[in-house]
Amino acid sequence: MTTTSPAGAPPAPRPAGPPPGRTARLIAALGPHATVLRGAGGLLTLIGALLPWATFVLNKGPYPDKATLQYFVAPFGVTGFRWQLLLFGIAALVLALAPVPARGRLLRGLAWGIIGIAVVNGLFITVEGGGLGAITVTDGSVACGAVVTLLAGVLVELGARAGGIEPRPVWTWRFGPWVERAVLVVVYVLMLFVVAATLTSGGTGGAANRYSGAVFLSFLAALGGAFAALHASGLMTWVATVAERHRVFSVLVLLAMALALPLTAAGNEYWMTVAANIGVYAATAIGLNIVVGLAGLLDLGYVAFLGIGAFVAANLSGAAAAKFDVHLPFALVMVISAVIAGMFGAVVGSPTLRVRGDYLAIVTLAFGEIFVRTAQNNIFGLTGGSNAIPGIPQVELFGTRFSDRIAVAGIQLPAGVLYYLLIVFLVAIVMLVFSHLKESRLGRAWIAIREDEDAARAMGIRTGPIKIMAFLCGATLAGFAGAFFAHKTGTVSYESFRFTESVTLIAAVILGGMGTVPGAVLGASLLFVLPEKLREFADYRLLLFGLALILIMRFRPQGLVPDRHRRAELARDPADEPPPGGSTAGSRAEVAA
Amino acid sequence: MLATFLSQIVNGLILGSLIGLIALGYTMVYGIIQLINFAHGEVFMVGAYGGLFMFTYLLPTFIQRQWYLALPLLLVGGAAVSTVVAVLMERFAYRPLRGAPRLAPLITALGVSVALQELVRNFYPGATAALPFPRVFVQGTWEIPVPGGTVPLRWTGLLIIVLSLVLAAVLTAYVNGTRMGRAMRAVSQDSDTARLMGVDTDRVIVLTFALGAALAGVGGIMYGTDLGFVNIDMGFQNGIFAFTAAVLGGIGNLRGAVVGGIVIGLVKALGGQYLPGGTAYDYVWIFVVLIAVLVFRPQGFFGESERVRA
Numbered sequence: 018m019t020t021t022s023p024a025g026a027p028p029a030p031r032p033a034g035p036p037p038g039r040t041a042r043l044i045a046a047l048g049p050h051a052t053v054l055r056g057a058g059g060l061l062t063l064i065g066a067l068l069p070w071a072t073f074v075l076n077k078g079p080y081p082d083k084a085t086l087q088y089f090v091a092p093f094g095v096t097g098f099r100w101q102l103l104l105f106g107i108a109a110l111v112l113a114l115a116p117v118p119a120r121g122r123l124l125r126g127l128a129w130g131i132i133g134i135a136v137v138n139g140l141f142i143t144v145e146g147g148g149l150g151a152i153t154v155t156d157g158s159v160a161c162g163a164v165v166t167l168l169a170g171v172l173v174e175l176g177a178r179a180g181g182i183e184p185r186p187v188w189t190w191r192f193g194p195w196v197e198r199a200v201l202v203v204v205y206v207l208m209l210f211v212v213a214a215t216l217t218s219g220g221t222g223g224a225a226n227r228y229s230g231a232v233f234l235s236f237l238a239a240l241g242g243a244f245a246a247l248h249a250s251g252l253m254t255w256v257a258t259v260a261e262r263h264r265v266f267s268v269l270v271l272l273a274m275a276l277a278l279p280l281t282a283a284g285n286e287y288w289m290t291v292a293a294n295i296g297v298y299a300a301t302a303i304g305l306n307i308v309v310g311l312a313g314l315l316d317l318g319y320v321a322f323l324g325i326g327a328f329v330a331a332n333l334s335g336a337a338a339a340k341f342d343v344h345l346p347f348a349l350v351m352v353i354s355a356v357i358a359g360m361f362g363a364v365v366g367s368p369t370l371r372v373r374g375d376y377l378a379i380v381t382l383a384f385g386e387i388f389v390r391t392a393q394n395n396i397f398g399l400t401g402g403s404n405a406i407p408g409i410p411q412v413e414l415f416g417t418r419f420s421d422r423i424a425v426a427g428i429q430l431p432a433g434v435l436y437y438l439l440i441v442f443l444v445a446i447v448m449l450v451f452s453h454l455k456e457s458r459l460g461r462a463w464i465a466i467r468e469d470e471d472a473a474r475a476m477g478i479r480t481g482p483i484k485i486m487a488f489l490c491g492a493t494l495a496g497f498a499g500a501f502f503a504h505k506t507g508t509v510s511y512e513s514f515r516f517t518e519s520v521t522l523i524a525a526v527i528l529g530g531m532g533t534v535p536g537a538v539l540g541a542s543l544l545f546v547l548p549e550k551l552r553e554f555a556d557y558r559l560l561l562f563g564l565a566l567i568l569i570m571r572f573r574p575q576g577l578v579p580d581r582h583r584r585a586e587l588a589r590d591p592a593d594e595p596p597p598g599g600s601t602a603g604s605r606a607e608v609a610a
Numbered sequence: 611m612l613a614t615f616l617s618q619i620v621n622g623l624i625l626g627s628l629i630g631l632i633a634l635g636y637t638m639v640y641g642i643i644q645l646i647n648f649a650h651g652e653v654f655m656v657g658a659y660g661g662l663f664m665f666t667y668l669l670p671t672f673i674q675r676q677w678y679l680a681l682p683l684l685l686v687g688g689a690a691v692s693t694v695v696a697v698l699m700e701r702f703a704y705r706p707l708r709g710a711p712r713l714a715p716l717i718t719a720l721g722v723s724v725a726l727q728e729l730v731r732n733f734y735p736g737a738t739a740a741l742p743f744p745r746v747f748v749q750g751t752w753e754i755p756v757p758g759g760t761v762p763l764r765w766t767g768l769l770i771i772v773l774s775l776v777l778a779a780v781l782t783a784y785v786n787g788t789r790m791g792r793a794m795r796a797v798s799q800d801s802d803t804a805r806l807m808g809v810d811t812d813r814v815i816v817l818t819f820a821l822g823a824a825l826a827g828v829g830g831i832m833y834g835t836d837l838g839f840v841n842i843d844m845g846f847q848n849g850i851f852a853f854t855a856a857v858l859g860g861i862g863n864l865r866g867a868v869v870g871g872i873v874i875g876l877v878k879a880l881g882g883q884y885l886p887g888g889t890a891y892d893y894v895w896i897f898v899v900l901i902a903v904l905v906f907r908p909q910g911f912f913g914e915s916e917r918v919r920a
Contacts, residue, residue, distance in 0.1 A: 315713055317720075368905045375646045375716050376904050379853065383897040386850070390897075394890045516846075520724060527717060560728035566721025567703050570714045 047179035054176030055113035055124055058169045062106030062131055065166030066099045070138060072155040075145045077227040080138075097232065098134050101239040102166060105131050108246070109173050118186045122249035124177035130242015131170035134235050139163030141231040185248075188255040197259050198266055204256055205267075209274040213281035215240065216288050219550060233550040275441045279434045289433035291549050296440030297323075297502045299541040300447045302525045303534060304494030307451065309523065310532035311460060312487035313467030314369060315378040317519055318385020322492040324392065324514030325361050326354040326499020331406040331509040332399060340398050347412045347504065354503075355496035362492020369484040373470070385519055392511035405510030412439070412504045419504075436505050443501060447494050448534050454490060455532075463487055464532075517559060524562050527569055530576025539577055613759030618879040624767040624836070626875020627774035630868035631829040632852035633859070634781060635822025641798040641862030642818050643708070648719035649699060650826060651849015652726035653692045657827030658840045659730055659737070660691025665744050680746040684831050692827030693820045695726070700819045705812070723846070731842050740841035743834030766836040773832065777825055778868045784821075785864060794818060798862060847893075851878075854900040860910030869911060874899070 047054065071080050109127050112120045142151050142163065152163040192200075219232035247253050260267040279289060301323050308316045333353060335344030345353070365384045372380055395402030412419040412435075419435040454460045462483045465473040474480050503509045521544055529540025548558045569576070632654050639647045664687040665674065673679045703722050707715045731737050747769055753760040785791035796804040797814045805811050833848070834840045855874045859866025877899055882892035903910065 313713070315716065368901065371906075372904050372908060374712055376857075376908060378716060379646065379857075380901050380904050382850070383900045387894050387897045390891070390894050394887065517724075520720060523717070523720070556732055557728070559724055560732060563721045563723070563725030563728060567718050567725065570710075570718045570721070571703075571706055574710070574714055 044175065044178045047175060048181075051121075051176050051180030052113055054172050054179060056110060056176075058128070058131075058172030058174075058176055059106050059109030059111075059113055061165055061169030061172060062102055062109060065135070065162050065169050066102035066106060068162040068165055069158075069160040070099075070162035071142045071146060071151055072153070072158045072160040073146065073151065075142065075151070077145060080142055080145075080228060080231075098138055098235040098239070099162075101236075102131065102134055105134075105239070105242065106169070113176070117250075119183040119249055119251065121177045121180045121182045122185060123246045124173055124180075125182060126242055126245030126247075126249045128170050128174035128177055128242075129245055130239050131166060131173060133238025133242060135163050135166035135170055137235045137238050138231060139167065141228070185254070186251040188251050190255065194263070198263055201256070201260060201263060201267055202270055205270050205274050209277060209281065211240070213278060213283040216283040216291070216546070230551045230554065272441070272445055275445075276438060279430050279437060280428070284431050284434070286432040289431055289437045291546070293433065293436045293440045293505055295542050295545045296437070296444050297498045297505070298522065298525065298545050299538045300440070300444050300498040300501075301495045302522055302529070302537040302541040303444075303447050303451050304491040304498070305522050306491075306526050306532060306534075306537045307454065307463070307494070308487050308491040309526055310537070311455060311467065312463040312484060314366075314484060314487060315375070315381070315523075316365075316488070316491070317378050317382035317516075317523070318365070318388065319381070319491070319495065319522055320514045320518040321365075321385045321388035322358045322362055322495035323499040323502065323518075324388060324509075324511070325492075326358040326496030327503040327509045327513075328392070328400050328406070328499075329354040329357050329496070330500035330503035331409050334409045334504065336406055336409045344410070347500075351497055351500040354500035355493045358496025358499060359489045359493035362488040362490075362495075363485050365492070366485040366488025369488070370481045382516070382519075385516060389511055389515055392514070400511060401509075402511075405508050405512075407508045409503050409507050409509065411507070412436075436501075440501060440505075443497060444538070447497070448538075450490075450494065451534055459483065459486060520559075520566075521562060524566055527574075527576055528565065530578040533576075533578050536576050536578035611758060613756055613761055614883065615880075616754075616756055616761045618883045619876065620761055620763050620767065622876035622879035623872060624764070624770050624875070625878060626855075626872035627771045627868070628829055628833060628871070629848060629851045629855050629874050630871025631774040631777060632826050632848060633855040633867035633871045634778060634864060635826050636853050636856040637859070637861055637863060637867040638785075638794075638818050638822050640856065642794065642801075642815060643704075644712075645704065645715050646719065646853065647704075647819075647822075648716065648849070649722035649726055650696075650822065651845040651847070651852065652723045653696050653699075653823045653845070654826040654830045654833075654848060654852075655840070655842065655845030656695050656726060656730065656830070657688040657692035657823075658743070658830030658834045658844065659734055660827070661685075661688035661831040662741060662743055662834065662840060663691075663734070664688075665746070674744070677746045677748065680744070681831075681835070684744075684746055684835075685828050688831040689824040689827035692823040692830065696819045696823030696826075697816055699726075700816055705815075723849075727842055727845065737842060740839045743838055743840050745835055745838055747835050764836065766832070770832045770836055773828070775868070777828065778864065781821065781825065782864050790814070790817060850900075851896055854896060854903070857900070857908070858903050858910055860912040863910070863912045866910055866912035 074080075105127050109124060109131075112124050112127070117123065139152050143149060146152070151160075153159070153161060191197075215236065218236040219229035244253075278284065278292065283292070301320070304322070305316060305319045308314050308319065330350050330353075332340050333343055333345050333350045335342070365381060368380045369377055392400040393402060395404075400406070419433075419439065423430050423435065455464075462473065462478045465476065465478055466480055466484060470480055502513075522541075525540035525544045526537055527540070528543065529536030529538070544562070551558075554561070632650065635650045635653070636647060639645055639650070661684040665680065665684055668687075669680060669683065673683065699722050703718050704715055707718055745766070748765040751762040751764050752768070753762055785794055793804065793809045793814050794817070796807065796809055797811050801811050804814075830840075830844075833844065851874050852871065855870035856867045857870070858873055859868070859870030874896060878892045878896055881895035882889035885891065885895060887894070
């Protein structure tokens with residue numbers, strides 16, 4: 018994922034404001050030994066990767082990657098998380114010795130990855146094994162992999178801080194346009210493989226694959242560390258600038274990559290279904306992003322529009338339980354759903370003329386609750402009540418049902434691939450609409466209203482109609498997604514549009530970063546892939562969302578992919594601002610290049 | 611006919627005074643730091659579960675059997691649990707965000723609400739379904755004779771009405787009559803100036819949260835005693851009703867919160883009886899009232915007209 022912001026730095030370790038505490042002084046005292054610490058950390062990581070991690074075979078069967086002593090026959094044939102640790106260790110050793118720009122920052126990213134892997138796997142083995150003995154010593158067998166690796170990660174982190182965290186270098190290389198495009202294609206192909214690997218890592222879970230959650234989380238930790246390091250190297254920012262220079266080309270290649278996902282390891286029916294569901298919520302989250310991210314109007318009942326779109330589509334689909342006995346073509350149904358959802362959006366938005374701020378949030382919540390209650394009561398026979406509307410027919414085109422397996426040019430594609438391709442196109446259209454709206458006169462009016470409504474009005478913006486437009490546009494996009502949702506799942510029930518779904522969508526937008534397209538997509542993907550991957554924690558899903566909302570608001574209110582304006586608005590930490598010495602760092606990097 | 615009407619009025623009064631009691635917490639917190647403490651409904655729920663925990667696991671059997679021993683202990687215990695939760699929540703979730711953009715604390719409150727609900731669901735034994743709550747009060751009803759029938763009034767319902775109104779009166783007296791109450795009113799008018807005048811605003815804010823939470827905890831116990839069961843959703847629903855009541859009465863106004871609560875209770879009871887759709891739609895009517903109030907009279911019954919809101 019490329020970032021849109023040139024300075025989307027992770028929060029600095031210590032804010033410049035308060036006087037240095039005991040930890041800061043300790044780290045300063047370690048300064049002269051930074052290289053030793055870094056090297057020792059890297060070496061320990063290698064050792065940790067080759068040590069056994071579990072003292073006995075866990076209850077659910079051997080931990081993946083032959084972590085137990087009994088299975089520990091070939092230390093150099095490691096795979097999985099221990100293979101990732103080996104790579105991290107080698108990278109840390111190289112960075113400790115080689116003069117690479119911003120290596121402190123790079124090492125900090127690696128340290129996070131090492132600590133993450135150690136904690137995830139260590140915790141899993143401890144909990145599954147029933148105690149600390151599982152990762153230390155039991156009955157004479159020693160398995161200190163997790164402990165040693167954790168220590169290694171902490172050493173690397175300390176070494177990185179002791180040597181000083183340099184500002185991120187700014188690369189200004191320019192090549193010929195075709196060379197740059199080739200670089201972009203390579204980067205995007207790599208991204209496709211990373212996405213496919215993330216989706217498939219750990220497998221689908223279930224009885225045959227009991228550690229899928231652990232493997233996935235560990236992979237995610239490694240990926241996070243690798244991305245942090247890449248970002249620290251300034252390369253990701255450089256790629257983002259190059260992508261900005263070849264914008265249309267980038268968008269086309271990215272679209273092609275999204276369409277190529279069925280050809281990778283993720284190309285089976287299960288992942289196609291998951292990806293299609295993610296697509297539905299990503300499209301909805303982008304719609305919500307118009308209301309919340311651009312116009313700054315918090316909507317706590319937004320999922321109702323997805324529901325309205327879905328119920329409209331269900332009633333026009335020719336399903337047996339539908340109110341109207343018509344079967345319209347899918348494209349038409351979609352337009353009708355979007356229009357009706359948009360009309361409801363305008364109705365829900367109309368109180369914005371008189372109500373502001375958190376009062377408005379409560380009004381939208383009330384509308385959402387009214388929707389759920391009336392749908393539950395099967396109002397006018399339109400929603401099926403607790404029976405839902407089942408049996409919505411599949412989308413058909415030229416006699417091909419979208420749920421069928423198809424073969425193109427001799428390649429057998431998985432079932433559900435057509436739905437996946439359709440939702441990719443839909444999300445692409447929604448993204449296009451969003452980014453054009455954002456840059457338009459209307460979008461700038463929304464942002465102005467978000468920043469200061471009274472000032473916007475004084476500048477001649479007709480705030481009333483423009484706020485209603487935000488609701489209308491957002492609801493229309495959700496209606497589109499709802500029509501797709503109805504046909505894809507085949508059953509529409511009010512249960513899918515409860516308050517918790519609205520909270521999840523809000524969490525997706527905020528986690529990703531308000532007001533940006535990649536943010537909404539990233540947030541929706543994370544929040545809908547994680548529950549799919551972590552079935553064993555399904556009970557704690559909402560709990561984690563709640564805690565995540567609190568923590569994000571506390572520590573990173575601008576989200577993972579911050580918007581430039583938004584960043585400036587929410588930044589309270591002076592260390593989070595672009596460093597004033599950024600230009601000198603840039604010139605040094607040029608010299609180094 | 612008349613009997614039906616009057617018994618719905620009685621039902622409305624019972625629910626309404628309970629909602630009014632919860633609404634006091636919303637209105638005080640909003641009055642002081644302009645935060646819709648979304649998690650206040652959850653504090654009410656946590657109070658009920660705290661009382662249930664105390665009754666089930668801590669009280670000896672001879673106290674459990676005597677309601678006049680068990681009820682006061684449960685009321686104090688529920689209030690204490692709610693207060694502790696609210697103080698922790700203020701300290702760790704809201705205080706770090708003071709001075710942040712307006713949306714941030716509201717989203718945090720949403721997160722706290724979801725987190726509290728899920729914490730109880732996952733970690734209180736058996737909380738995934740509704741749990742029976744001890745009926746620690748006189749059972750039975752008082753059949754009030756009226757022309758054309760009788761109006762039943764549950765004794766537990768009478769307890770709710772009386773205790774809620776008494777507590778509301780005590781709170782009003784406290785806020786209007788004591789030194790700390792004066793500090794609270796000062797902070798709500800202008801917290802910067804109050805600080806300059808030597809008021810410890812942090813302490814006042816914590817006290818506000820604690821007072822509102824204690825009332826909510828008492829409400830949670832009474833709710834459980836009256837219904838005979840508690841469930842996870844009770845906080846969210848009643849919290850929304852209570853917020854509606856607080857807005858209806860004019861947010862920041864104690865008397866308004868109680869009056870608003872009673873109005874909401876009456877709307878739910880009478881709406882379920884007489885409006886189309888029956889009880890299946892009584893929630894819908896409350897939300898309709900909420901939207902109508904916010905749109906047409908956001909300052910509520912007793913609120914000052916037009917205070918500046920972000």
